[in-house]
Amino acid sequence: MTIHELHKVFLESHSVSTDTRNITANCLFFALRGDNFNGNEYAKEAIKKGARYAVVDDPTYHSDGETILVTDTLKTLQELANFHRKYSSAKVIALTGSNGKTTTKELINAVLSVKYKTVATKGNLNNHIGVPLTLLNIKPDTQLAILEMGANHKLEIKFLCSLVEPDFGYITNFGKAHIEGFGSEEGVITGKSELYQFLLSNHKTVFFNGDDPIQREKLKDYPNKLGYSQDDPNLFKIKSLGAHPFVALESHGIKIQSSLIGNYNFTNCCVAILIGDYFKIPMVDIKIAVERYQPKNNRSQIIHKNDNQIILDAYNANPTSMKAALENFAAMEGENKTIFIGDMFELGDTAAKEHQYIADLAAASKFDTVYLIGENFFNTQSPLLKFKTFGDLSKHLKNRAPKGSNVLIKGSRGMALERILDLI
Known part of the structure; x- marks a missing residue:
């Protein structure tokens, strides 16, 4: 089937899905592969849930009238998207x-x-x-x-x-x-x-x-x-x-x-x-x-909880955004400033240097309390409170949760620091 022909099928479908948990009636399901899964295995499930067709790239899972067999489902998805963009x-x-x-x-x-x-x-x-x-x-x-x-x-x-x-x-x-x-x-x-x-x-x-x-x-x-x-x-x-x-x-x-x-x-x-x-x-x-416009999804959200005003900025972090967040929080009015900052990922050989820089910046900013969370921050040379794991932080906060404080929570997505909300 050519991309032009597949596009006609797409136009007759209601949507595209790559996840059988999100199948809608008359959609087009693309069976993508990942490191730990093979979407072809879910083609029949997609059809049972109402998909118009399942696009597969393994002949083993091909079924006339239900699936469309292609050489590479990801490449086909990308080519179809580009064709539609031009259309x-x-x-x-x-x-x-x-x-x-x-x-x-x-x-x-x-x-x-x-x-x-x-x-x-x-x-x-x-x-x-x-x-x-x-x-x-x-x-x-x-x-x-x-x-x-x-x-x-x-x-x-x-x-x-x-x-x-x-x-x-x-x-x-x-x-x-x-x-x-x-x-x-x-x-x-x-x-x-x-x-x-x-x-x-x-x-x-x-x-x-x-x-x-x-x-x-x-x-x-x-x-x-x-x-x-x-x-x-x-x-x-x-x-x-x-x-x-x-x-x-x-x-x-x-x-x-x-x-x-x-x-x-x-x-x-x-x-x-x-x-x-x-x-x-x-x-x-x-x-x-x-x-x-109201920010959401852990991006610079303001949350009030237990007499604390919390800035939840835990969607992602890198040295540039972390520095900006700390400087902004330091400049804000308010007392009892507490910060929770978590490891920054994908820094390669610069990780140790960048985490040390942020730890030093946090210490120099003279916040009332600073919590450093994660293995990279734990290995810094810093007088601040350091916790190698989130579990260690959780134990520490059990009877020490901030009250009446201005709080900043910032870290990479993999740290999932929004969990701190359950602790304070």
């Missing part, structure tokens, strides 16, 4: 960067959906599987699609761009994330900049942070670019009004008060405003959209 008339905005991708994507979608029919990446499904699934969510009436693209090694963004073929692009920032895969900070910049390379070679438009020296340098000779800045009068002007603790800003005489904590969220708001203006959404409507 659709929707314009596509692609986002990548070291920090803030998901929040930025959500903000852009909140603004654009005021006027347009949009589709956006769900959660952080931003890899070689999630990106195709998002493309396949584009409907006949979709006008704008906002796709988040993640990467932990070079050439990954280049590959995702070949699937997405974006009309517009934005890089949030270049930070110390996924150093293990990229090899160095320069490797991160090179890898993320693959989005710029695609857009340049295809004469597409870049949105950028005009106050970021790396972005300015990378784009100095780029013709199709639109930037925002606090200082450059030639760019879209947006002024920070601080974060006490929520980000406030002003643009074109209109003040916007967000529900996002920390100065590090200022640029995330800026690009949403810039893109909204580019797509001719009135500033008053942009203001309403940004102010209505």
Whole structure:
């Protein structure tokens, strides 16, 4: 079956699924393989649950009238997604960067959906599987699609761009994330900049942070670019009004008060405003959209519990975002400041140095109490409270949970530090 023929089947189906736990009637099930599973084994289950067809790549599981046999299900999913992207008339905005991708994507979608029919990446499904699934969510009436693209090694963004073929692009920032895969900070910049390379070679438009020296340098000779800045009068002007603790800003005489904590969220708001203006959404409507947006999924959430005000920022962490979170928390008003910070992953040979730097920064910031959690932080030379495992922390907090405190919880996803909420 050709991709063109498979696309006709897809258009007659209601959706695409790669998980039998999420089968819906008349969907198209793709039997993907993983390190510890073989999706082909679940083809019959998918059909029983109501799938229109199961796409398999193992002849053993092929059944005429129920399955579609292909050479490689993942490659077929990706090719189908690219075919559908070309078939659709929707314009596509692609986002990548070291920090803030998901929040930025959500903000852009909140603004654009005021006027347009949009589709956006769900959660952080931003890899070689999630990106195709998002493309396949584009409907006949979709006008704008906002796709988040993640990467932990070079050439990954280049590959995702070949699937997405974006009309517009934005890089949030270049930070110390996924150093293990990229090899160095320069490797991160090179890898993320693959989005710029695609857009340049295809004469597409870049949105950028005009106050970021790396972005300015990378784009100095780029013709199709639109930037925002606090200082450059030639760019879209947006002024920070601080974060006490929520980000406030002003643009074109209109003040916007967000529900996002920390100065590090200022640029995330800026690009949403810039893109909204580019797509001719009135500033008053942009203001309403940004102010209505509420963070979720462990990203800079404010939670009140047992007389504590808790900033839960436990979705992910790297040295850049950890430093920003600590500095922002230190600058915030309030007493009895307690922080729980967990290990940062995928740092390779730099792990020991980066964890020591963050431990030293936390100690120098003079918080009332600091808890370092995880093997990497446990091995630092630090006078702070250190716990090798979450279980050790749990035992310690049994009769010592903070009360009446301002609390920050920050760590990599694998640390699952949102569990601390059950302890305090």
